[in-house]
Each structure stands twice: as C-alpha cells, then as structure tokens.
Amino acid sequence: MEQDLWQIRRRKRMTIEELARNANIHPSLIKAYELGQRPIPAADLEKLAKALMVEPWEIKELSDPPPRGPSRYGGSESSSFGDEVPRQRYGTRETSAPRYDNDRPRFETERPERPRFDAERSSRFDSEAPRFDSDTPRPRYGSDAPRPRFDSEGGSRFGESSNRYGDSNNRYGDSGSRYGDSGSRYSSDSSRSRYGSSDASRSPRYDDGRRGYSSDIRDRDRGRDRDRDRGVRPMGRPLRKGRVQRRPQAGPARPSQLEHLKALVIRLELNGDEVLRMAGKPLSMLNRKEAASLLTMCQDMLAERKPPRPKGKRQRPYLPESVDEHELIYLTEVQMGKQDLHLTLFNGDKISGKLLGFSPYALTLTQPGGQELTVQKLAIAYYQLDRQAAEEAAGEPA
C-alpha cells in the first residue's frame, strides 16, 4: 500500500536532511514533495525509495501534507487540492481540525468498515486531526461549512479514539448534525461527557474554539515534531514536570569493573561462595550498576580492614626506593651511639669522626680535633662504623 513520503520517512526515523543526503536530493525539494506541492518524478522516486529502503511503488507520487508541521515547513499558501480551497498554513487551527466535506462527512457513510485511524497512528498523533485515506476524496473544509467549536475536552477525542468515528452510535455520522452549528454537540455538555469523560486527564486541552489548540500544547507538539525531524533523541531533552522519564537499562558490567572486582576479591581473600552471596549472582552476570555497587562494598570492606594511619606522619606511596627512612634510622642510631663513622669519599679520601648531625643531603662529623666537618652525601662513596665499635654495637642486646 502506498504511503505519503513523510509517513515513510518518519516510520524510518529519518530526518529530512538525512533523507536528502542519502537520496542526493535537495532538502527543500523533499519538503515540497512531502507537502504535496509537487509530484515526485520517477527519477527522484527511485532515489527516495532506495534511500528509504522501500519499493518505489510504496511512495505516493503526490503526497498529502502532514497533519501538522507548521514552522518546520514554513507553510505554503498554495493548495494542491484545488484553487477554490485555499491551503491553510500548517499549525493553524484549520489544519489541526478535521477536514470534512462541505456537506457531510463521507467517511461515515461511504466506508464505515474501515477505521480512519489505526492504533499506531492514533497514539503517535495524539491530539491531531483525523487523516483520511488516499482513495477517499479529501473532504474539504469549505467556507460555507461552519467550523466546529472545540471545547476544552470534546475535541480531544479526535486523536485518541478514532473508532468512534465508525461507531454507528456516534453522532458524527448523523445527517442531522452540523459540526459548526450553534447547537453543535462538540461543544455541548453532552458531547463532553460522551467523548471526553474517561480520559479527560490525558486529553490535550483545547481553547474555546477561537484558537484551536492552546498555545502551550501547540508549542509542545511543534517542538516534538521538530526534534523528531532533527533526529534529536528524546532522552536528550530535559525532564518535563510531571513526566516520568524512562531511564536506560544498565548495560553489562565493564571489563575494567570486573577486573577491579577480582583484584579486590583477592585482596579481601574472599572465596567464591562469599562473592556469590555478596553479589547475588556470578560476577559475569552483573550489570554496570550492580558491579559499581559491589565495588563500593568491597572498597568499604577493604578500608575497614586497613589499620588507621598514624597522625602527623607524612604519607607517601610505598615504593622500595621511595623511602629514605632506612638510612635515617641507621644514622640516628649511629648518632645516638656516638660511634665513630668512617667515610670514604668518591676521590678515595677517608674521613672519620663522630656523627654530630645529618640531613637528607649531608652529614656533619666531629673530628678528633674537635673540628666539625659537613660532607655532602654526593661526595660520599660509602661509610661504615668502626669495626670494633660495630661489633660492640652488634653484641649489645637490643
């Protein structure tokens, strides 16, 4: 069954720009095709079909314009339906309202067996005007036919319960009804209770008929369509008040998370059963959120097991050579023991004396004559205690 170009494009979730790029047709031309301003020539039809991955015969040569789409198409004052019926600008109330024949709605009497809306469309184009099949002569919104006045709730049912149009009991098909009459049932209380009572809370609001959609609803729908055509992901939009935004389902745990978890399990010395009990499932079946939660749990456990760090002590990562306290401890013992220290310098000179003080870069000795001498460590090849003193020191109980 052939469909309008814009219908297929939207079904394929493509923007006009994407379609134009894939089909190598200028976007403005595609807009003209979608608006029905120009029939699609055979050459372009094939290009578009190929880009949309459909058969050429599935695309209508002359599309019906989309039910709305005012700002994005910029509107068109020309009409493809006949000069006597001026095309309304999209987005104005006239295009949002159902289009009917001058005299009577044909869909009711001629094709009652075919619902005008399928469920998908009625849900997608909620609160839109009803659309008609291509074989059904397009009802005209004639100038002599008074326009229906939508009250705040009655008009909402157009987009939601299309089957009511085919309902033998509904009053749309009543030949006695005239939509724009002063006594129209659309605006009466009875119609409100009939068409809008159960889903009134979900129904879009209509104004008093002079403006059609209330401006905020119209702006919202325009924005939604504009986003769809631009390829904007719905998740990218800010959360609207009163709406529950669907959150994406967490993906499987990242390999790095699993690696980290395994390392923590080893450090915590947990066995397989304990891990399974903590995780509730094998590690390989965790999703990202669960893995992150388990990581936090393991890190907390690890933190609890660590001894508290001494206050005031400089904290540095432990690397075998990043600590300098071994030499410090040794020199402290030598200093406290007042033992003779024998230094050998890089040039072979030897210096002996009692260690008076030291820093990370220098040693200060008191030489036998009482003279103090500071030697840079850079100049030192090695140093050692006096052998006898060292033996005595080694023989002393700790």
Added chain:
Amino acid sequence: MSAGDYLRFLRAVKGGPTPWEVETATGVAAGDYRQIEQRYRSFGDEQDLTRLAPYFGVAPEDLIERHGWSRKDFSATLVEVQEADREIRFQLRNGEAIEGKVAWSDLGAAMLTLKDGQQIVIQRHFVDRWELL
C-alpha cells in the same frame, strides 16, 4: 648505573653544582636536569644528554648508552636480592668491588652486610655495575 645516577656522580665530581646551575650552563630546559637525575624512569632525550656531556667532560656516548637504564632496574634487583637472601656484588665507580647481602635499600643508599659481618652503607650513585652472585 643509569644515566641519572651517572650524572649525579658526575655532578659530585664537578664540585656539586646545583641542578639549576647545570641547566643554566648547558641550556637544558629548566627542571629537566633534575628530572633526568631523579626520575626512576628514563627522562630527557639524546639532545639533552649531548648538551650535558661536554659540561661534565665525558663523551656523549657514555651518557647516551646509559639513557635506557633505569633506577627502577637497580631497585628491583636490590629488592629481589634482599627477599631471596642472596649475595650481590657492587662494582663501584672507583673500581672497588664489594660483595654482600642487602640489609636494606632506600632512596639514596643501600646497606650491604659483608661476609665478615661488617655493614657498609653504599651510596647508590657510586655503584657502577651490579651482579647477582
């Protein structure tokens, strides 16, 4: 001995100029000399070492061949020997060789316990080669 340790030794031989003085005299970028000397991994490039070599009076090749060496290799060897309670031989810059077991090692020095029980603290920058026994 890594290039860093070797430069540290050369700096001592030259009278202990500060890293800033070395950088000023050689045109090495500020801070680079200190990192060449102190970083555990190789730092700098051949251009820097070529600039430093004439300042210290050595051949550029003497520095460049040590550029790939690393203080981390020496540290790893010391830790391995200490944990395995094995002996190691240090070949010092003055040609002297000292053998013993590693009692401890840290940022600037390592203590060897010699066979006769005597302990000696050797500055890392004075170790030219090492060999596991």
